[in-house]
Amino acid sequence: MIKRCDGTTYFSGKGGENYKDKNQFNQNSIELVYTDFKHPIYEQLWGDFIPCLSILDLLFNYGEDALDIIKVSGNK
Structure with a gap:
């Protein structure tokens, strides 16, 4: 997919280190970058905070104001 879009970089969560084949990316001249996402904590409508939901949860x-919450979390 990266090659079809003429991309040069693939961003993956840190968990990807456990299963991504770095050689495959190198052979295809694609930089593999692992991110250290810090999930913002925000008030949800019902019950305790549940992390790692879709961005749609934050938007709904x-x-x-969702962008402000992301900015405060330190993620870019």
């Missing part, structure tokens, strides 16, 4: 809970 905060709408236009």
Whole structure:
């Protein structure tokens, strides 16, 4: 998919280190970058905070203010 889009970099979560084949990326001239995502904690409508949900959860809970929550978390 990266090659079809003329991309040069693949971003993966840290867990990808356990199963990604680095040689395959190197052979295809694709840089493999592992990110250290810090999940923002925000108030959800029902019950205790549940991490690692879709961005849609944040958007449905905060709408236009969702970007502010991401910025405060230190993720870019």
